[in-house]
Amino acid sequence: MTYTYAIEVEDLTLAYEEKPVLWDIDLHVPEGILMAIMGPNGAGKTTLIKSILGLLTPAAGTVRIYGRPYREQRHLVAYVPQRGSVDWDFPTSVLDVVMMGRYGSLGWLRRPGLKERELALEALNKVDMSHLAHRQISQLSGGQQQRTFLARALVQDARVYFMDEPFQGVDATTERAIVDLLKELRAQGKTVVAVHHDLQTVPEYFDWVTLINVHRIASGPVVEVFTEDNLRLAYGGRVGFLTHSGDDGRER
């Protein structure tokens, strides 16, 4: 059975101490698109991704990946958390971090072996990092950290990719490389959902956009949804400021 939607979210509500953080979110994301999740700080962008991935427990609503609950479809999903969410002083190498992407398909107890190593090296090659494979991760720049995380998502060989601010704090070359990679994923029929901040690059980087601010403002193809009116609804009066400078503020 084939499903037209890669991701279906219905009535997703998440509350924190009775205060809604996400209010009745509906999403229907077709396969093979690059979608940006946008909204002001505190709009719940990260929260939305985390509740789709079952990292947070929603108060109400359902999430389906290719027609089935996330729990049953883990193997189809790759996740790139915010770069700042881990301790980069952890004693390990770049290659080792990338191999972690294979842990899910290995399951409990099974150790990564030669195959995992080769897949990891291949992915590092794709993000132009193979020369740094054995480097201690604390010695990486921000862009290299992000590439490492992307390589880790690539080895998961998923069909749906969730990325939390993949462009946050990276240099222009890395941003370019990431965009190329996303487009390559799309060409393979994969679906990418990314939390994004820079309004200016949306039409160039993404096909779809979902605007949220606690509740869903709009979701659909960029040409239809990415309008001045919708942006004003999502960002309020701050939209003028945002279109001119971009926003690299981090969500808490």
Place this chain on the structure above:
Amino acid sequence: MTQLQIEIQLIGIVTAVACALPGVFLVLRQVAMMSDAISHTVLLGIVIAFFIAGSLESPLLIVGAAMMGVVTISLVEMLVNTRLVKQDAAIGLVFPALFSVAVILISRYAGNVHLDVDTVLMGELAFAAFDRWQGWGLDLPRSLWLMSVVLLLNGLLIGLFYKELKLATFDTGLAAALGFSSVLIHYGLMTVVSVTAVAAFEAVGSILVVALMIGPPAAAYLLTDRLSHMLGLSGVLAATGAVGGYWMARWLDANIAGSMAVMVGLIFMVSFLLAPRRGLLALVWRRRRQRWEFAQTALTIHLLNHEGKPEAARENRVTHLQEHLRWKKDFAGQVIRRAEAGALVVRKNGYLVLTENGRLLANKAMTH
């Protein structure tokens, strides 16, 4: 060495290594102080289990202690989740509460039992060798049997779940998304810590348990770049601390457990100061070098900015430079000498002129 001496050292080594292995994950997960809390609250588990079993040798004691460890963590996390108390304060509230209940219970109802608070805190390694068990044709101290089993279990569990522990410690979010329950791993680790703490504290006391769980991993952390090496090195450093501490105790005629803790502390100090890349001295050395490099770069940029312009005659004069860059005279002199030695600048009748190297450095610094 007599057999007794060897046995005491063996107990020390096995205990130290058994503590250091789970300690690595406590240090990396930044919950080191949990070991302090657990090593104290397990006493309550022991006391309650003792009242039920009526014996200090019952395996129920270890079960009780392990359960109390988990209770401790749950209570701390419940407090933290209310967001009314921060984690360090929550630890500081929970463990004295449980520990004091244990102390009161002991003093009130178990006064005549060999379960005095001093032993709990300090341990009595010197006497540990007298309490013996026979098995497999071997006649060895009970503590040695017990700690060997714990060491074996710890090694086995960490070996089996190495991948899961590594992932959940480095990236909890991904671990959970991939279906490795972070809660399960966390509580599993804490149960291991509790069992280790209760087994170890009979021999070495609860304070030394903390030293052995945190000291060797903290030292190893500064010395390696890989988790597997950190585990191995923690074990080696812990064993070294145990043996060193034993001989120090003999030399000073002092408590063995205390001497082992001191030795572990010394090992940490040495690695803290002298670790090749992360040690304090390496850090100071690097900062000094960076300071001079930075000053020289600033000098070349300043010279480049005014090079070939009318004001160059004023700005790039050696004597003027000190006032202009707001550098003290000695410092400016040193920077210029170093820049000259590094062939970044040359002196031409009272002016500083950039060499090709110096120009390159300045350009590179500005375009970076």
